[in-house]
Amino acid sequence: MSEEFEIRNKVAESGLINFDLTDLVPKGARKGIDLKDFLFMEMILKEKDFREKVSAIDIEEYRDAYVYIYNSADAIVPLWAYFLITAKLTGITKKIVFGNREDLEVILMHNAVDTYDFDPMIGKRVLVKGCSDKEIPENAYIELVEKLQPIVKSLMFGEACSNVPILKN
Structure with missing residues (x-):
């Protein structure tokens, strides 16, 4: 040519x-945790019930995932609630943030x-x-x-x- x-x-x-x-x-799975699922009647945080639900989280479901914690209920949730969930998943996930999927x-x-x-x-x-x-x-x-x-x-x-x-x- x-x-x-x-x-x-x-x-x-x-x-x-x-x-x-x-x-x-x-790369990696994105998983959301809605705090309403941890509340009594999806409205009220009862500390004892909340702690039980957090301790029952299957951490393997979140292994190596990117996790966002949000609250879709019209309920006031104290900051320590986020601490408890984060403490449960730290070291298992790749990253944990507060907010929705877009925030993540x-x-x-x-x-x-x-x-x-x-x-x-x-x-x-x-x-x-x-x-x-x-x-x-x-x-x-x-x-x-x-x-x-x-x-x-x-x-x-x-x-x-x-x-x-x-x-x-």
């Missing part, structure tokens, strides 16, 4: 780094972006992938820009064939 008709990948030759934020999503994902992605080694991107042109089959919290993109802005040559968002320039240094 002559050089005139050679197929070249200009994106690969450009030195552009394609970065997919979904690569940072921690925001915290997980914050930790992932915060601890990622961005050194290979210093002085480079970076394209952050725009489309994904996984849902990424918007805050992760904000934190990513904060990390990349001071170190990259340029930052774009989208796909190689159709991207939005974000910044040039």
Whole structure:
């Protein structure tokens, strides 16, 4: 084949780094614990009953999972109740947070972006992938820009064939 008709990948030759934020999503099961299930009539916290229900938790169900503790009941729950459940599962789970599933994902992605080694991107042109089959919290993109802005040559968002320039240094 002559050089005139050679197929070249200009994106690969450009030195552009394609970065997919979904690569940072921690793998593992997500499990929720609703405190209403631990309350008397799903409304009242009775300490003795609560402690019995916490002690009956099957910790294997939460092994190596990411756990979020929430309260869907219209009941006031003292902070020590969260302490008891957390103490029961600490060392079994990968992470425990207060809030809903979305809150858990925001915290997980914050930790992932915060601890990622961005050194290979210093002085480079970076394209952050725009489309994904996984849902990424918007805050992760904000934190990513904060990390990349001071170190990259340029930052774009989208796909190689159709991207939005974000910044040039």
